[in-house]
């Protein structure tokens with residue numbers, strides 16, 4: 001059994017290029033391409049968002065890759081305008097050498113390490129892993145093995161959404177009402193977007209009280 005921290009990798013996008021491309025598409029509506037300057041997108045895009053003219057944001061997309069738990073992706077996959085490719089518990093057998101014959105679980109952000117609840121959680125997972133490996137040795141297939149996997153199981157998730165959908169997802173999933181494991185991953189991503197594209201993301205609110213030291217590590221996704 002391996003306990004790991006969640007991580008988010010963000011596509012190495014060119015923010016300026018994306019903003020210019022959205023502006024170019026938007027100006028088609030008014031045939032005002034002649035007004036394009038180096039920074040004319042700033043006012044234009046802010047105005048569009050204020051007026052609810054948001055379909056222009058669908059022309060650009062951003063992909064992320066996350067190492068997160070099943071609970072996180074169960075919630076995120078409810079978003080119908082995002083695309084997902086997720087490590088499948090139907091095909092991966094963690095009893096095999098390829099996975100070092102162990103199951104990875106995500107450390108819960110909201111159960112303090114060293115507390116009695118944490119120790120009980122960990123003991124439960126050890127028992128689950130023992131059972132999983134026993135079933136695997138008996139020849140159980142991943143389809144059967146997965147019946148015992150809990151929400152804490154780690155998985156790699158690729159997720160792509162256009163800017164309009166990201167604005168929607170982040171406004172819901174960075175708010176206080178959302179599960180802390182999702183806030184942990186998506187608040188740092190939202191803060192990056194606010195820095196890189198304030199015209200598009202500055203009005204998205206988030207749980208500012210979520211402890212910064214608990215934010216998931218964020219890296220750029222290398223071009224492959």
Ligand SMILES: Cc1cc2nc3c(=O)[nH]c(=O)nc-3n(C[C@H](O)[C@H](O)[C@H](O)COP(=O)(O)OP(=O)(O)OC[C@H]3O[C@@H](n4cnc5c(N)ncnc54)[C@H](O)[C@@H]3O)c2cc1C
Nearest residue numbers: 075077078079080081082165168169172173176177178179
């Ligand atoms: C705090 C929180 C608690 C939740 N609790 C539960 C729960 O207990 N049980 C549960 O089942 N789910 C729960 N959900 C999931 C929630 O109901 C949504 O399914 C999920 O957040 C996806 O959001 P969405 O439908 O707005 O977004 P998306 O699927 O991302 O769609 C984006 C937008 O497109 C529009 N849209 C999409 N499809 C349609 C459609 N068919 N008709 C009309 N408009 C559409 C809507 O405006 C929608 O907001 C919860 C979500 C949150 C944030």
